[in-house]
Amino acid sequence: MKIILDCFGGDNCPDSAIDGALLALEENKDLNIVLCGDEAVIGAYLADKSYDKSRVSILHAGDVLTNDDSPTLAIRRKKDSSMVVALRALADGDYDGLVSSGNTGALLVGASVIVKLIDGVQRASLSPLLPTLIDGKSTILVDGGANVDCKASMLKEFAVMGSAFMNAVCGVKYPKVALLNNGAEEEKGNALTKETHALLKDSDLNFVGNLEARDLFTGDADVIVADGFAGNVGIKSAEGMGKVIFKMLKRYILEGGLRAKLGYLLLKPSLKKLKGIMSSDAVGGGVFLGVKKIVVKAHGASNALAFKNAISRADEMARAGVVDKIAEALEKNENV
Amino acid sequence: MKIILDCFGGDNCPDSAIDGALLALEENKDLNIVLCGDEAVIGAYLADKSYDKSRVSILHAGDVLTNDDSPTLAIRRKKDSSMVVALRALADGDYDGLVSSGNTGALLVGASVIVKLIDGVQRASLSPLLPTLIDGKSTILVDGGANVDCKASMLKEFAVMGSAFMNAVCGVKYPKVALLNNGAEEEKGNALTKETHALLKDSDLNFVGNLEARDLFTGDADVIVADGFAGNVGIKSAEGMGKVIFKMLKRYILEGGLRAKLGYLLLKPSLKKLKGIMSSDAVGGGVFLGVKKIVVKAHGASNALAFKNAISRADEMARAGVVDKIAEALEKNENV
Numbered sequence: 001m002k003i004i005l006d007c008f009g010g011d012n013c014p015d016s017a018i019d020g021a022l023l024a025l026e027e028n029k030d031l032n033i034v035l036c037g038d039e040a041v042i043g044a045y046l047a048d049k050s051y052d053k054s055r056v057s058i059l060h061a062g063d064v065l066t067n068d069d070s071p072t073l074a075i076r077r078k079k080d081s082s083m084v085v086a087l088r089a090l091a092d093g094d095y096d097g098l099v100s101s102g103n104t105g106a107l108l109v110g111a112s113v114i115v116k117l118i119d120g121v122q123r124a125s126l127s128p129l130l131p132t133l134i135d136g137k138s139t140i141l142v143d144g145g146a147n148v149d150c151k152a153s154m155l156k157e158f159a160v161m162g163s164a165f166m167n168a169v170c171g172v173k174y175p176k177v178a179l180l181n182n183g184a185e186e187e188k189g190n191a192l193t194k195e196t197h198a199l200l201k202d203s204d205l206n207f208v209g210n211l212e213a214r215d216l217f218t219g220d221a222d223v224i225v226a227d228g229f230a231g232n233v234g235i236k237s238a239e240g241m242g243k244v245i246f247k248m249l250k251r252y253i254l255e256g257g258l259r260a261k262l263g264y265l266l267l268k269p270s271l272k273k274l275k276g277i278m279s280s281d282a283v284g285g286g287v288f289l290g291v292k293k294i295v296v297k298a299h300g301a302s303n304a305l306a307f308k309n310a311i312s313r314a315d316e317m318a319r320a321g322v323v324d325k326i327a328e329a330l331e332k333n334e335n336v
Numbered sequence: 337m338k339i340i341l342d343c344f345g346g347d348n349c350p351d352s353a354i355d356g357a358l359l360a361l362e363e364n365k366d367l368n369i370v371l372c373g374d375e376a377v378i379g380a381y382l383a384d385k386s387y388d389k390s391r392v393s394i395l396h397a398g399d400v401l402t403n404d405d406s407p408t409l410a411i412r413r414k415k416d417s418s419m420v421v422a423l424r425a426l427a428d429g430d431y432d433g434l435v436s437s438g439n440t441g442a443l444l445v446g447a448s449v450i451v452k453l454i455d456g457v458q459r460a461s462l463s464p465l466l467p468t469l470i471d472g473k474s475t476i477l478v479d480g481g482a483n484v485d486c487k488a489s490m491l492k493e494f495a496v497m498g499s500a501f502m503n504a505v506c507g508v509k510y511p512k513v514a515l516l517n518n519g520a521e522e523e524k525g526n527a528l529t530k531e532t533h534a535l536l537k538d539s540d541l542n543f544v545g546n547l548e549a550r551d552l553f554t555g556d557a558d559v560i561v562a563d564g565f566a567g568n569v570g571i572k573s574a575e576g577m578g579k580v581i582f583k584m585l586k587r588y589i590l591e592g593g594l595r596a597k598l599g600y601l602l603l604k605p606s607l608k609k610l611k612g613i614m615s616s617d618a619v620g621g622g623v624f625l626g627v628k629k630i631v632v633k634a635h636g637a638s639n640a641l642a643f644k645n646a647i648s649r650a651d652e653m654a655r656a657g658v659v660d661k662i663a664e665a666l667e668k669n670e671n672v
Contacts, residue, residue: 133580148518148526182484182568190484190565213569214576229526230569232518233549237570238577240550244469245581245610252606263602270588270596274581 001030001096001315004089007037008064008082009102011301014042017101020307022051024315027308031315034059034095037082061085067300071105075113083107087114090293097294097314101302108146111291118327120334121290123147125158126228126297127165128235128286131277132219139221140165143228144235144286150227152195155179156203157330161289162223163205164329168320170222178211178221180230186210192227200225203333213237246275287317289326294318337366337432337651340425343373344400344418345438347637350378353437356643358387360651363644367651370395370431373418397421403636407441411449419443423450426629433630433650437638444482447627454663456670457626459483461494462564462633463501464571464622467613468555475557476501479564480571480622486563488531491515492539493666497625498559499541500665504656506558514547514557516566522546528563536561539669549573582611623649625662630654 005021007014014037021033032055035042039060046056065074065081078084083102087110090098098115100107104126112124126146129138142158143150159177166175179200181193188210189197200207211221213234226234249271253260264271288295294317298310341357343350350373357369368391371378375396382392401410401417414420419438423446426434434451436443440462448460462482465474478494479486495513502511515536517529524546525533536543547557549570562570585607589596600607624631630653634646 133583145518180569182481182565190563193565212576213572214579216573216576217580218576227526229518229529230566233516233566233569234573236549237552237573240548240552240554241574241577242581243550244553245578247469248610248613249606252609253603256603256606259602260606263599263604263606266595266599267589267592267603268599270585270592270599273588274584277584 001318002032002034002094003311003314003318004034004036004059004086004095004098005307005311006082006086006098006100006102007035007042008061009066009100010298011101012303013037013101014045016302016304017307018042018045019304020302020311021056022049023304023308024311025051025055028312028315031055031311032057033311034089036086036089037061037064059085059089065103065106067103069103069106071103071109074103074106075110083110084114087111090295091115095293096318097296099296099298099307099310099314101298101300101307101310104145104297104300107295107297108288111288111295115295116292117290118292118323118330120330121161122151122154122157124288124290125161126286127162127289130217130224130235132217134219137219138170139216139219139224141216141224141226141231141235142289143226143231145228145232146288147228148232149229150192152192152199155192155196155225155227156199156333157290159200159203159205159207159223159225160329160333161326162225164326165287165289165322166222168322168325169317172222174206175222176208176220177205177223177225178208180213180216180224180226180234181210182212184210184212196225205333287313292323294323337654338368338370338430339647339650339654340370340372340395340422340431340434341643341647342418342422342434342436342438343371343378344397345402345436346634347437348639349437350381352638352640353643354378354381355640356638356647357392358385359640359644360647361387361391364648364651367391367647368393369647370425372422372425373397373400395421395425401439401442403439405439405442407439407445410439410442411446419446420450423447426631427451431629432654433632435632435634435643435646435650437634437636437643437646440481440633440636443631443633444624447624447631451631452628453626454628454659454666456666457497458487458490458493460624460626461497462622463498463625466553466560466571468553470555473555474506475552475555475560477552477560477562477567477571478625479562479567481564481568482624483564484568485565486528488528488535491528491532491561491563492535492669493626495536495539495541495543495559495561496665496669497662498561500662501623501625501658502558504658504661505653508558510542511558512544512556513541513559513561514544516549516552516560516562516570517546518548520546520548532561541669623653628659630659
């Protein structure tokens with residue numbers, strides 16, 4: 001597989017991006033990576049690294065699209081930015097996927113208008129994979145923030161795409177699809193979720209009903225469907241609560257005297273492990289579903305490990321043939 | 337102050353409700369409580385308790401409105417339920433407030449149609465007081481789940497009511513009002529939050545802009561405005577993440593051997609304190625804003641302490657003259 005990596009635009013770029021690429025190459029001997037961005041800067045950074053040069057190439061792009069850029073404008077105007085150059089190469093060339101930690105809105109617009117959507121898809125979703133209480137199991141949230149104003153037919157499409165993803169990439173046979181709602185009972189919901197509930201019930205998806213936000217991380221569902229506004233609130237609130245808990249615990253340990261401090265020292269490995277699975281390296285970023293080629297969004301603050309994981313995910317999605325499987329699933333569900 | 341307590345309909349009723357009432361009477365010598373529900377059952381439970389009998393009376397209601405009842409139907413038909421009898425007494429009699437842990441939807445409908453809304457109010461909000469990182473400071477979330485389909489003008493009303501509450505009850509001089517949104521930048525939002533943002537900016541409220549769900553608990557805002565669907569997702573996701581963290585920590589402690597177990601024993605008081613502030617006794621329930629008299633919703637699983645707190649809140653709101661202050665604030669903001 002040949003993955004393009006947008007090396008600029010994120011917080012720790014290009015260093016972490018390139019380090020992540022080298023880690024991915026080491027782990028996966030079938031992988032080829034195209035580093036997109038300023039040739040001189042990338043070349044200089046690579047100069048004293050040891051890696052398999054036959055599997056790395058550079059695609060020059062002299063400009064950078066930043067988080068301050070307006071997505072639609074920047075995609076049109078910043079033609080020499082690493083993100084736009086990478087998207088064009090993906091659209092036209094013989095590449096299997098693209099990873100970027102840059103401006104999320106611009107990546108969504110660029111994926112939709114340059115790489116283009118699968119025939120019939122209304123909008124691409126940005127879908128994070130949420131960690132769950134079940135060891136090794138993730139749940140995909142479609143949509144996690146890309147589309148803040150949705151119609152029920154879009155949510156149904158998200159459900160079909162998320163289900164195809166979980167089947168193709170995670171090997172889940174009949175992915176359980178749940179609808180994020182304000183109550184578990186069937187009659188609960190706002191106008192949008194009530195209409196969506198009816199559509200999902202009538203589909204041939206394995207729809208298991210409504211799910212309350214308190215169960216986002218239980219692993220009960222494989223696919224959680226939400227409009228991007230609610231999805232965004234759900235993820236960010238959980239993230240915020242995680243931070244609050246660790247901050248409060250720190251405060252109580254400081255107030256708790258010697259006993260608490262000793263307890264903390266002994267518990268440190270467990271707490272560190274816990275913090276690790278809650279970190280944005282685990283939760284952040286996500287995959288775009290509905291685009292004609294594979295586009296993975298690494299979160300803005302990605303370190304080398306997060307980049308390596310994002311590259312592996314793009315490779316895994318390409319090998320699983322996710323785009324074709326989503327197209328097939330959408331066709332099959334068109335008239336359901 | 338004279339508070340009516342609906343003693344039936346919640347999980348631990350009537351025992352916890354009555355115990356909570358007795359705790360509240362002990363704490364507050366100016367308080368009078370009317371226990372509403374089956375006279376015989378309440379009388380039998382009170383028989384061996386010692387309390388100031390001059391400050392307690394019973395309002396008989398032979399029926400119970402449960403969580404399985406459809407809100408609108410039950411309010412109309414279950415005329416002898418403790419909730420409906422309590423609401424009628426509040427509407428017609430010389431009482432200062434009502435506390436119930438029963439069916440939330442029914443309490444909302446009943447408060448709106450029996451007790452009635454303040455003139456000009458479109459919909460009552462159900463507003464929980466969220467704990468924050470700042471010691472002793474709470475933030476009110478309007479709306480926390482009562483109204484799942486909102487217009488921008490409703491959200492503005494919620495902002496005015498929440499602001500009046502924080503001013504009257506918590507003594508905050510110019511309550512900071514923030515809008516729950518999918519990004520902090522002004523241009524972010526779905527159709528509803530964009531329209532609401534403009535309305536709030538034009539109002540004479542102390543509007544501090546958008547707030548992301550990860551900042552629900554930072555204490556940066558005094559009032560957080562949201563439609564009930566997003567508000568519900570925000571609270572429940574945080575609640576879910578809190579549970580996940582404690583469950584995972586427990587798992588890691590079990591896996592961590594003797595060292596982790598000893599650490600846990602030493603840290604137990606700090607962890608217990610942390611769990612306490614995260615519990616639904618602290619977060620759950622809420623106040624109805626926009627109703628002509630004071631109605632406080634204790635959460636369904638309230639224990640005696642939670643009931644005592646809910647009664648104290650109703651008393652506090654009555655003493656602060658919240659209803660009049662909300663009416664004044666709404667009038668003042670009508671043409672802004």
